[in-house]
Amino acid sequence: MAKKRVTSPRRGKKKAVSKAKSGRSRSLAVKRASSQRRPKRAPAKPVSDPLDAFVGAAARALELPIDPAWKPAVKASLETTLKLGATFADFPLPDDAEPAPVFTA
Amino acid sequence: METTWAHASEIAATVADGRTTASAVTNAALARIDELDGVLNAFTAVLGERALAKAQSIDAARDAGRPLGPLAGVPFAVKNLFDVAGLATLAGSKINRTRPPATRDATLVTRLEAAGAVLVGALNMGEYAYDFTGENFHDGPSRNPHDITRMTGGSSGGSGGAVAGGLVPIALGSDTNGSIRVPSSFCGTFGLKPTYGRLSRAHTFPFVASFDHLGPFARSARDLALAYDAMQGADPDDPVLSDRPVEPATPLIDRGTHGLHIALAGGYFRTGLAPEAETALARVAAALGVERKIEVPEAARARAAAYIITASEGAALHLERLRKQARDFDPAVRDRLIAGAMIPAALVAKAQKFRRWYRAQVLALFTEVDAILAPATPCVAPLIGQQTFSLGGREVQLRPNVGIYTQPISFIGLPVVAVPVPLKPLPVAVQIIAAPWREDVALRIAHALEAAGVVASGKPVVHAGKKAARK
Numbered sequence: 001m002a003k004k005r006v007t008s009p010r011r012g013k014k015k016a017v018s019k020a021k022s023g024r025s026r027s028l029a030v031k032r033a034s035s036q037r038r039p040k041r042a043p044a045k046p047v048s049d050p051l052d053a054f055v056g057a058a059a060r061a062l063e064l065p066i067d068p069a070w071k072p073a074v075k076a077s078l079e080t081t082l083k084l085g086a087t088f089a090d091f092p093l094p095d096d097a098e099p100a101p102v103f104t105a
Numbered sequence: 106m107e108t109t110w111a112h113a114s115e116i117a118a119t120v121a122d123g124r125t126t127a128s129a130v131t132n133a134a135l136a137r138i139d140e141l142d143g144v145l146n147a148f149t150a151v152l153g154e155r156a157l158a159k160a161q162s163i164d165a166a167r168d169a170g171r172p173l174g175p176l177a178g179v180p181f182a183v184k185n186l187f188d189v190a191g192l193a194t195l196a197g198s199k200i201n202r203t204r205p206p207a208t209r210d211a212t213l214v215t216r217l218e219a220a221g222a223v224l225v226g227a228l229n230m231g232e233y234a235y236d237f238t239g240e241n242f243h244d245g246p247s248r249n250p251h252d253i254t255r256m257t258g259g260s261s262g263g264s265g266g267a268v269a270g271g272l273v274p275i276a277l278g279s280d281t282n283g284s285i286r287v288p289s290s291f292c293g294t295f296g297l298k299p300t301y302g303r304l305s306r307a308h309t310f311p312f313v314a315s316f317d318h319l320g321p322f323a324r325s326a327r328d329l330a331l332a333y334d335a336m337q338g339a340d341p342d343d344p345v346l347s348d349r350p351v352e353p354a355t356p357l358i359d360r361g362t363h364g365l366h367i368a369l370a371g372g373y374f375r376t377g378l379a380p381e382a383e384t385a386l387a388r389v390a391a392a393l394g395v396e397r398k399i400e401v402p403e404a405a406r407a408r409a410a411a412y413i414i415t416a417s418e419g420a421a422l423h424l425e426r427l428r429k430q431a432r433d434f435d436p437a438v439r440d441r442l443i444a445g446a447m448i449p450a451a452l453v454a455k456a457q458k459f460r461r462w463y464r465a466q467v468l469a470l471f472t473e474v475d476a477i478l479a480p481a482t483p484c485v486a487p488l489i490g491q492q493t494f495s496l497g498g499r500e501v502q503l504r505p506n507v508g509i510y511t512q513p514i515s516f517i518g519l520p521v522v523a524v525p526v527p528l529k530p531l532p533v534a535v536q537i538i539a540a541p542w543r544e545d546v547a548l549r550i551a552h553a554l555e556a557a558g559v560v561a562s563g564k565p566v567v568h569a570g571k572k573a574a575r576k
Contacts, residue, residue, distance in 0.1 A: 054447070055444075055447065058446075058447040059443070059447075062424075062428075062446055062447070063428055064424075064427055064428060064431070064443055064446060065428070065431060066431075066443060067431075067432075070436070070439070070440055070443070073436070073440035074440045074443045074444050075444075077416075077440055077441045077443075077444035077445075078444035078447055078448075080502075080505060081412065081413060081416050081444060081445070081448055082448075082452075084408075084409035084412050084413060085409065085413050085448070085449075085452040085456075087405065087406050087409045088406040088409055088410050088455065088456065088459050089451075089452060089455055091403075091406060091455075091459055093455075093458050093459065093462055097458040097461065097462060098458070098461055099454065099457035099458050099460070099461060100315070100457045100458075100460035100461045100464065100517075101315060101457060
């Protein structure tokens with residue numbers, strides 16, 4: 001799964017905008033495409049979610065065997081966790097802020 | 106004397122003065138468990154032989170004129186993450202069933218027995234304490250004595266059910282993010298989550314080292330205080346335990362609320378409440394004459410940081426089991442633990458730094474007030490198996506959101522007494538939150554509310570009937 005090409009949402013958006021703006025006829029667009037000798041494109045694949053790829057990669061790296069049936073729940077849980085994490089991740093704290101647990105030697 | 110609904114303080118008094126015996130009380134408790142546990146599913150082990158031997162030793166001590174402890178003859182039971190000699194410490198899991206039996210009791214079990222209490226069994230719980238429902242995948246759900254189609258709350262579900270159902274007057278549970286306070290709310294019991302580091306966690310199965318607390322459930326504030334006092338004290342087996350001296354709360358419990366400054370938590374703690382929880386909070390506030398509102402700063406972020414630390418530390422604890430025995434977990438626990446193993450370390454480090462910042466902000470509030478009132482749960486007990494509930498008009502997942510009002514408090518280890526408001530048909534609790542090490546303040550307020558008839562453990566009607574299906 002990690003080898004899958006990931007289409008970023010930003011790139012996809014740009015493409016959609018340029019198509020919408022073009023206003024060119026279909027024939028012109030086809031002519032331009034053929035003149036640039038682009039390879040014929042395969043039917044569009046569903047855009048893969050970076051978090052899917054992350055879950056797969058992390059599971060392999062951590063040697064956690066995940067049944068494919070579990071993946072949606074794992075991903076949903078991680079998604080919730082990261083969303084909650086984002087609520088304090090950029091909370092301004094000074095560089096010298098100490099973490100809560102204090103080890104006593 | 107009918108003891109199945111008696112308070113622990115009453116039982117100890119009647120055993121001490123000879124109106125009944127510890128053996129009679131223990132036999133009554135065992136009979137009640139035998140009668141009702143098929144329905145309530147609160148117990149995973151009943152220790153009849155051990156309990157009767159202990160009870161007989163108390164009766165013999167009385168006959169010999171030896172002094173009895175403050176909990177003489179009081180039956181109690183413990184969440185099955187406490188070590189009990191001779192039992193494997195399940196912590197609600199299937200995996201731990203292959204562990205060898207514990208060779209000794211947890212420190213808190215030893216202390217309650219030293220005070221004369223009688224251990225009668227081990228209690229059902231959510232797997233590895235990662236749970237707010239009381240539904241155990243392997244042992245079946247513990248059932249709410251007020252309505253057996255409803256959940257007890259968790260993860261100390263059996264503890265809440267056993268006390269609310271009149272099977273025992275005192276039970277012990279653990280509270281990492283709300284696992285004493287949520288079942289206290291759903292089952293209508295009193296629950297005490299002491300200050301972090303106040304009671305020994307030695308010889309219990311952990312969950313999240315940063316937040317794990319142990320504490321009692323009871324049907325009165327005085328019983329909470331009696332159990333709490335009996336369990337205080339140094340323990341070299343728990344490196345997290347504070348070295349503060351024992352500070353008994355029972356002698357202070359009758360002092361009333363005069364002179365105490367109490368405020369109602371606003372903002373975060375007032376969003377999303379179901380009408381019953383709103384009513385309960387309003388009743389308690391009115392009874393105490395509380396008008397002042399106080400903002401607990403950044404409570405939402407505190408809850409989020411607690412969530413991240415929980416998932417991460419929980420995953421770290423279980424990583425090897427997830428690698429080798431993932432299929433033996435409750436799927437709802439397994440999937441969250443696997444996700445927890447994938448949390449970036451930077452987030453966890455930030456959460457721990459935020460925790461210290463937040464602690465300082467909240468401690469500053471306690472220079473102005475002695476206690477803060479907040480809801481314990483957003484709603485009354487949901488149905489067993491329910492997956493979502495309405496939070497402020499929005500349908501949200503139940504498991505991650507039932508503890509939204511408890512998590513920001515245990516995050517910084519503050520002591521809390523959950524007091525049950527006996528609404529019909531289902532109770533719901535309010536949290537009385539005090540400054541660190543001031544359990545006595547929260548217990549005083551709880552006792553005053555109880556004396557005023559505002560909070561109480563309502564007696565449920567549980568029909569023995571036929572046994573509920575176990576998984």
